[in-house]
Amino acid sequence: MTATAKRTLAIAAASLLIGLIVLGLKVLAWQITGSIALYSDALESIVNVVTAIAALSAVWLAQKPADAALPYGYHKAEYFSAVLVGVMIIVAAILIAREAITGLMTPTLPDAPIEGLSISIVATVINAVWAFVLIRHGRSVRSPALQADGKHLITDVVSTGGVIVGLALVYLTGWAMLDPILAALVALNILWSGWAVIRDSVGGLMDVAVPKETQQLIREVIAANADGAIEAHDIRTRQAGKMTFIDFHLVVPGAMSVDDAHAICDAIEAKLREAVRQVQITIHVEPEDKAKHSGIVVV
Structure with a gap:
């Protein structure tokens, strides 16, 4: 403890x-x-x-x-x-x-x-x-x-x-x-x-979302640290006591290796943990044909 x-x-x-x-x-x-x-x-x-x-x-x-x-x-x-x-x-x-x-x-x-x-x-x-x-x-x-x-x-x-x-x-x-x-x-x-x-x-x-200011901060952190990815969409948050839960889909080029995609996820998670205290993050990596051209467009 x-x-x-x-x-x-x-x-x-x-x-x-x-x-x-x-x-x-x-x-x-x-x-x-x-x-x-x-x-x-x-x-x-x-x-x-x-x-x-x-x-x-x-x-x-x-x-x-x-x-x-x-x-x-x-x-x-x-x-x-x-x-x-x-x-x-x-x-x-x-x-x-x-x-x-x-x-x-x-x-x-x-x-x-x-x-x-x-x-x-x-x-x-x-x-x-x-x-x-x-x-x-x-x-x-x-x-x-x-x-x-x-x-x-x-x-x-x-x-x-x-x-x-x-x-x-x-x-x-x-x-x-x-x-x-x-x-x-x-x-x-x-x-x-x-x-x-x-x-x-x-x-x-009822799994209420985090405040709008925190949501905006999360989006800014993802956008600033997703170099190499195409977009991030379906971003969801919820608050459970002192814990903040974040999950989203990260679209990367289809030819990108698993190692490179994982490195991008690690970079985003590290910065999110600095910006939001007590956070649990789930990132679902998708190929470029899954892009929705919405959410956070990285490139």
């Missing part, structure tokens, strides 16, 4: 520990105040812990090398984790909405405002810092699971910030109805977050 992989696993494990700490703080804030809005905030943190476990499992599984059962590797495990994160977020939103409806029927003022809000602020700061770490590292290693976890924490930070401001208004105005209304708003915000996570992850499971 590489140093980067070990660091990714360590961050995923730390995310679980931090999730448990934040959950404990938010449950304490809820028990002190009895606030429905803080209860909804604590419930979302339970989701954070579950998703951290899912992310840790997926990141560990994605590090496994390809084998006979899964010859293309385990990279898509992270997308399944991200989908699970989205589903859990939506479940949390439904549970929060139920509590909000109950609170609207029998509104009551929360207790111990200063203590409860202070604890929530500490938990929010911890989440904000860790969300930044998760998203930055997740992007650098192209980990869908860590990025999904980080984005969910950002949603948690935003919703908790709204709850804190709203509860401060509850205490200042004495309007008890605002507490369950805040919980309902948190539920809507979480619901949107869950949908966004599922949408992004399904794209990966």
Whole structure:
């Protein structure tokens, strides 16, 4: 296992520990105040812990090398984790909405405002810092699971910030109805977050192509390093976690030897590996009568 992989696993494990700490703080804030809005905030943190476990499992599984059962590797495990994160977020939103409806029927003022809000602020700061770490590292290693976890924490930070401001208004105005209304708003915000996570992850499971900028880079690298070939066509790409898969047909003169055609393929692959990180390349060599006069025309 590489140093980067070990660091990714360590961050995923730390995310679980931090999730448990934040959950404990938010449950304490809820028990002190009895606030429905803080209860909804604590419930979302339970989701954070579950998703951290899912992310840790997926990141560990994605590090496994390809084998006979899964010859293309385990990279898509992270997308399944991200989908699970989205589903859990939506479940949390439904549970929060139920509590909000109950609170609207029998509104009551929360207790111990200063203590409860202070604890929530500490938990929010911890989440904000860790969300930044998760998203930055997740992007650098192209980990869908860590990025999904980080984005969910950002949603948690935003919703908790709204709850804190709203509860401060509850205490200042004495309007008890605002507490369950805040919980309902948190539920809507979480619901949107869950949908966004599922949408992004399904794209990966459906073998979505790499971004257009990366596609253009791939075409430029092939065109610049295919001297001796005629054209490259049927260029396809897909993203699976941190791995990028590229395959295309390379048309060469019919009289060219296998050794020469192989040398061209090696040159293209070497430059593609320099330009695109963590890439797996498949090149199908064809004679000139298979040329489509489309794609990348080399000569």
